[in-house]
Amino acid sequence: MARAARRRRHRRRDRRVASAAGLSVHKVIATSRRLDAVPPIAWLALQAAALWTHWRWAAARVGDGSDDPLGVVALAALLWAVLRLAPALRGQPRLGWLATALGLSIAATVATFIAAPLIGALLAALALATGLRAFMPAGRASLPLAGLAVLALPLVSSLQFxxxxxxxxxxxxxxxxxxxxxxxxxxxxxxxxxxxxxxxxxxxxxxxxxxxxxxxxxxxxxxxxxxxxxxxxxxxxxxxxxxxxxxxxxxxxxxxxxxxxxxxxxxxxxxxxxxxxxxxxxxxxxxxxxxxxxxxx
Structure with missing residues (x-):
């Protein structure tokens, strides 16, 4: 009798554990689906927002006349190209490129404290371009977009110097x-x-x-x-x-x-x-x- 009671308790416990595990898996799957439903453009916008300090510096440099405003043209072309590409972006990013984008974003943040502002902004632009590359479909060129991202920075005065x-x-x-x-x-x-x-x-x-x-x-x-x-x-x-x-x-x-x-x-x-x-x-x-x-x- 005692053994039968123990077996019944064990079976009830196993059912509760299985039910909890199934619920956890269901929650993970649901969360994953919700994340997959977020448009790639939203993830890129979030990354750009995280690097805001570099864009603020670039805007201030152009605004005070320290550099030619040519970068505004490159920025407009880049935004247009990204919006044109948006419908074709992948829902599942390439993990290698995503990790590279994360590393460059961290490097850009660290550069804020130890390097010249232009170096940090350059790393930030490359981080954003790499993040875009992670979502781009196979066979599409990413280097021209990276070039536009770099040219959008206030570079002319530094190049002249x-x-x-x-x-x-x-x-x-x-x-x-x-x-x-x-x-x-x-x-x-x-x-x-x-x-x-x-x-x-x-x-x-x-x-x-x-x-x-x-x-x-x-x-x-x-x-x-x-x-x-x-x-x-x-x-x-x-x-x-x-x-x-x-x-x-x-x-x-x-x-x-x-x-x-x-x-x-x-x-x-x-x-x-x-x-x-x-x-x-x-x-x-x-x-x-x-x-x-x-x-x-």
């Missing part, structure tokens, strides 16, 4: 060689050129930093909206750099030659030549990025 002088020296040297090939007496000293006995300074606007920004913005935008593959986009990047360098050297050579043989060109002429060179460079970049085989090849 760190890369401006080397670019001016390179531009002056290539312009010197080009003029020499054309039979013009030219020599370079630092970032200055002596053309037909006249000393001409290659100043900061002639470094081509803004032209670099515009060229890579055009490349990223065309690739993003043209559904180009990452592999093909990477293959185009060296050509874009060559186009930018050639366009900047041509612009500088024309301006230097005008200044050497005539009075210094007026601001209108200077800006006009610069705009024509910029338009030609951007058109060439668009043609190169769009050219060739099918965009998804």
């Amino acid at each position: 760190y890369a401006g002088y080397p670019l001016r020296v390179l531009t002056a040297q290539l312009s010197t060689w080009g003029l020499q090939l054309a039979g013009v007496a030219a020599a370079r000293s630092g970032s200055a050129m002596t053309v037909e006995g006249r000393l001409i300074i290659v100043d900061a606007p002639c470094s081509g930093v803004q032209m670099v920004w515009m060229a890579y913005f055009c490349a990223c935008a065309v690739a993003a909206f043209g559904d180009m593959s990452d592999r093909r986009f990477i293959a185009k990047l060296p050509w874009i750099g060559l186009i930018v360098l050639s366009g900047n050297v041509l612009r500088n050579s024309v301006l230097v030659l005008l200044e050497a043989r005539h009075a210094a060109p007026s601001d209108a002429v200077h800006q006009g030549i610069g705009l024509v060179a910029l338009a030609l460079v951007c058109a060439a970049v668009v043609a190169v990025v769009r050219g060739g085989r099918d965009a998804r090849a």
